[in-house]
Amino acid sequence: QVQLVESGGGLVQAGGSLRLSCAASTTSFSINAMGWFRQAPGNQRELVAQITSGGSTNYADSVKGRFTISRGNAENTVYLQMNSLKPDDTADYYCHAVHLGATFWGKGTLVTVSS
Numbered sequence: 392q393v394q395l396v397e398s399g400g401g402l403v404q405a406g407g408s409l410r411l412s413c414a415a416s417t418t419s420f421s422i423n424a425m426g427w428f429r430q431a432p433g434n435q436r437e438l439v440a441q442i443t444s445g446g447s448t449n450y451a452d453s454v455k456g457r458f459t460i461s462r463g464n465a466e467n468t469v470y471l472q473m474n475s476l477k478p479d480d481t482a483d484y485y486c487h488a489v490h491l492g493a494t495f496w497g498k499g500t501l502v503t504v505s506s
Contacts, residue, residue, distance in 0.1 A: 393417055393495045395486040400500030407504075408474045413486030413497060415467035422490045425469040426460065429482035429502075436485070440471060453479075476504045 394416035403409050415422060426441030426449075440460035441449045448460055459472040469486065481504050486497035 393422070393488055393490065393493075395488055395495055395497035397484065397486045397497045397500040400484060400502045402503045402505065403476055405476060405478055405504055405506050407476050408472070409476065409502060410473070411471040411484055411486075411500060411502075412463075413469045413471075414465070415488060415495075418466035420490075422467050422488050424489045425462070425467070426487045427469075427471045428485045428487050429480075430485070430499075431482040434482075439484070441487075442469060473502070476502075478504045478506045480504050 395413055397411060397413050399409060399411040421444045424441055424443045427439040428436050429439050430436040439451050439454055440458055442460045442462055457475045461470050463470060483499040483501050485499045488495040
């Protein structure tokens, strides 16, 4: 079992920036892919960004050019740098990991963008 712990959410004004962090409980192997999903009230959970152990990235169209996902120097850590935030980015953000067919989720961190 892999546990994921997120941090870095909060309240920011539109146009501002936040950085989310996620650390996995294991460093004994390199997780295949890690990423971030988000869910706003009344909406389905959606992919925001994902990065593989090889460094390939994938972004939702709505965040391309504003958000950057990266893996940290420590094994199985991932960051989401969010710039030019908009009120529509307000949501619970969940760290996500996939390894050998198994999926793991963090408990989420709230990002609120005020207009």
